[in-house]
Amino acid sequence: AVSGMGPDWRGVIVGNLATVSLSLALGFFGHEMAHKAVAVRYGYRSYYKMWTQGLFFALLIGIASSGRFLFAAPGAVMIQARHTTAEENGKISIAGPLTNLGIAALFYPLTFFPGLVASIGGFGVFINLLLSLFNFLPIGPLDGRKVFSWKPKLGIGMLVLTGLMMFFGT
Secondary structure (H helix, E strand, O other): OOOOOOOOHHHHHHHHHHHHHHHHHHHHHHHHHHHHHHHHHOOOEEEEEEOHHHHHHHHHHHHHOOOOOOOOOOEEEEEEOOOOOHHHHHHHHHHHHHHHHHHHHHHHHHHHOOHHHHHHHHHHHHHHHHHHHHHOOOOOOOHHHHHHHHOHHHHHHHHHHHHHHHHHHO
16 A cells, blocks of 8 residues: 555545546536537637646646546637627627536436446536536636626526535535
8 A cells, every 4th residue: 555545545546537537528628619619600710729738737636636626727719700799709608607507417317326426426516516606707708707798687697596506516
């Protein structure tokens, strides 16, 4: 055994890696691809720009903290448009956090299974609610600022709803 670790430390690391990797991959890429899909529907060119160091850092921190702490910035969808309306920008922006809410709902049934499956489900719910809540904040370049600019009541409602889901659901 490695100093202070029991004989199953490899299983813990593999379990954490599986939990963090699956949850992050679905949550982050689902969020970004939702932005891309809505932008393309409006006829805008869009592409995903990956930041490899951000992805590696997010996985490393997630694994090391057993999913208790996470900072993820592995890339973003870039949209090429000369001019978007507040409505178009709002709809493109809300697509990401709404996708995270849907992914959290998909992970939720896994929490009723034993062992690693429950861990994956619980972390999947947690990380997707956290991604949604964080992105609904009406600050800086986050999605929430664009949603609030388009429909302030919708922005407030989504922020409160997601906050309540995070508080009561995790």
